[in-house]
Amino acid sequence: MNRNALIVALALTLAAASSADAQANTKGVVLMVEDAPRPDISERTGVALYGRFLRSGGYHRIKTITGREDANARLAAAIIEIAQHSAVVDVFLSVHTTYRTAAELDALIPAWVRPKLRLVYSTACYGNDAERAAWETVGAKTVVTHVGLNNPLVALPYFLSRWIGGGQVDDAVTEAYRETRAASTYILSLPGMPVMSEFGAGDPVGGSRPVVSGNRDLTIASGLTRHPVPVIPEDLVYDARRGGPLGLILRALIGFKVERAEIRALLATFDLSQVPFPTGDLSKVKRVAVERHSSGDAQIVIDLDKKLRFPLEGGLKLQLSEQVVLRPGLFDTASRRLRLHVSGIWIKKGILGARLSEATLKAAAGGGYEVTANVGLLGFIPFSKTLPLGGYLAHDPDADLAPIYLPTRAEGVGINGVMSTITAP
Numbered sequence: 001m002n003r004n005a006l007i008v009a010l011a012l013t014l015a016a017a018s019s020a021d022a023q024a025n026t027k028g029v030v031l032m033v034e035d036a037p038r039p040d041i042s043e044r045t046g047v048a049l050y051g052r053f054l055r056s057g058g059y060h061r062i063k064t065i066t067g068r069e070d071a072n073a074r075l076a077a078a079i080i081e082i083a084q085h086s087a088v089v090d091v092f093l094s095v096h097t098t099y100r101t102a103a104e105l106d107a108l109i110p111a112w113v114r115p116k117l118r119l120v121y122s123t124a125c126y127g128n129d130a131e132r133a134a135w136e137t138v139g140a141k142t143v144v145t146h147v148g149l150n151n152p153l154v155a156l157p158y159f160l161s162r163w164i165g166g167g168q169v170d171d172a173v174t175e176a177y178r179e180t181r182a183a184s185t186y187i188l189s190l191p192g193m194p195v196m197s198e199f200g201a202g203d204p205v206g207g208s209r210p211v212v213s214g215n216r217d218l219t220i221a222s223g224l225t226r227h228p229v230p231v232i233p234e235d236l237v238y239d240a241r242r243g244g245p246l247g248l249i250l251r252a253l254i255g256f257k258v259e260r261a262e263i264r265a266l267l268a269t270f271d272l273s274q275v276p277f278p279t280g281d282l283s284k285v286k287r288v289a290v291e292r293h294s295s296g297d298a299q300i301v302i303d304l305d306k307k308l309r310f311p312l313e314g315g316l317k318l319q320l321s322e323q324v325v326l327r328p329g330l331f332d333t334a335s336r337r338l339r340l341h342v343s344g345i346w347i348k349k350g351i352l353g354a355r356l357s358e359a360t361l362k363a364a365a366g367g368g369y370e371v372t373a374n375v376g377l378l379g380f381i382p383f384s385k386t387l388p389l390g391g392y393l394a395h396d397p398d399a400d401l402a403p404i405y406l407p408t409r410a411e412g413v414g415i416n417g418v419m420s421t422i423t424a425p
Contacts, residue, residue, distance in 0.1 A: 140214065164232055169219075302324040335362075347375065
């Protein structure tokens with residue numbers, strides 16, 4: 001072999017090795033969002049919310065599917081498509097109770113795909129039985145499911161924030177569950193909230209308790225020989241001072257809009273008989289958008305057809321302007337303290353009016369809650385007033401905060417090293 005031929009052969013060999021190495025360090029993800037029978041806006045919101053985290057996680061390929069019809073076949077097809085171009089595949093399922101069986105998934109997922117299945121996270125209610133067994137059957141290295149009636153609205157964004165930032169499944173799941181319990185206990189104990197018997201006093205989100213099967217030390221870099229140090233966008237970092245769980249969700253949704261028709265369709269799916277104002281006024285909402293405030297935080301902007309007024313006690317009236325803006329500040333779920341910055345809201349009595357600028361809801365020393373409102377009398381004279389609100393401070397025992405961990409399966413051991421893979425046919 002002459003010198004030029006040797007150089008060409010060496011170059012081709014290096015190129016092939018480089019290509020193989022690059023393929024060995026690619027990760028893909030499948031996101032499935034299903035909220036039937038609610039309108040499309042519900043699933044569209046989930047895709048926007050969770051997709052923002054995944055797009056910031058350095059995934060080389062992302063596949064999103066929605067809906068329940070023929071869900072298992074479409075989910076399997078998406079996983080196969082991603083696996084053809086990725087060394088590892090993660091699957092996030094924001095879904096209701098599913099009817100996947102181990103036999104069905106076993107028939108849908110080919111053998112060459114299974115070693116690539118790294119993490120499966122399912123929000124499915126009562127998913128700790130058939131859902132977990134189905135994914136274990138096809139070899140997922142780590143599976144996160146839930147034991148009963150699950151509320152993922154706090155836990156999944158929190159988990160994704162930790163996950164794309166390089167956190168271990170163990171820590172991310174534990175912290176997400178703790179935050180879920182604290183936030184739900186707070187919300188359910190506010191004055192006017194109905195007692196939800198299925199949660200039970202003292203364990204308000206027991207059904208959301210996560211179960212981790214497989215390797216709990218898994219990270220977003222596991223199974224890859226090289227992975228850059230995760231750099232999580234500031235918007236997607238959890239911070240109690242920037243709205244806690246609410247602020248995290250809103251920052252992930254900056255730029256998201258919902259128009260009147262979608263709002264009406266979504267509201268029609270809920271029982272609003274207990275809402276303390278005329279529900280017909282909700283038809284005046286033209287648009288709801290999540291925008292960025294000059295501070296960098298997110299705010300909800302609500303556009304109305306016209307000003308709305310609602311009667312309060314003592315001859316007072318609550319007035320909403322044509323545009324109302326709400327921006328969460330401090331939201332410390334553990335101490336039950338929430339601060340909202342607002343505009344477009346007035347308290348009126350006769351010709352006098354006070355413009356609300358900030359409200360802080362917190363646990364009162366003597367029990368229940370109190371609200372401190374900062375207002376501008378006549379629109380501009382600063383004034384502050386604290387009023388008791390009542391409410392029930394629910395019990396939240398720390399002893400129940402731990403997720404359930406199942407024994408690590410033999411095939412999950414060593415996932416932090418380089419996984420063996422089977423090449424796609």
